[in-house]
Amino acid sequence: AQKITQTQPGMFVQEKEAVTLDCTYDTSDPSYGLFWYKQPSSGEMIFLIYQGSYDQQNATEGRYSLNFQKARKSANLVISASQLGDSAMYFCATDFGNEKLTFGTGTRLTIIP
């Protein structure tokens, strides 16, 4: 069955350190998209980064990068030089090759000053 998994319910990271949020998925479709969203305490869903399954290079957006390992079905989010404003809930999601997003259960990231 198609599934997307985030195994870290919560993480505490020192400010200015890099952080990796894990995400794995299970699909037999060759074409799919992978997404990461940030949800701060205010509640809105903020799109961070996208990776297509056929993209040769890992996606990057400013301090965010997606460590895409296709054979391992892994799509980890890396945040470099973490900031206090990075404290939030983070969700990975995939479309499994169709027009619907399926989400992981999320990781609550807390940045410690």
Add this chain to the structure above:
Amino acid sequence: DAGITQSPRHKVTETGTPVTLRCHQTENHRYMYWYRQDPGHGLRLIHYSYGVKDTDKGEVSDGYSVSRSKTEDFLLTLESATSSQTSVYFCAIPGQGGLGYTFGSGTRLTVV
């Protein structure tokens, strides 16, 4: 230029009453989605629409119905609200290419 808006933002209702949540988009997109968010579950798809009058069920559709009579509006109805439907509800539309799906600001619904 939000592109997608939800109403109301907050609602408290009594068990057994009908409730309708509205999602409005200005992007003329064919697809629209309703999700609910609960602690420990992330966001789960309730229903989605792929065109006017074209809708389909998602993962957690029991107790919910939807309607789409115009491209810009997608309504979610709880025919008889239950306490288990207390949740935060999000509407979404797809983005352009790799720009990600865009979400509304959410509706916090409490059923007492």
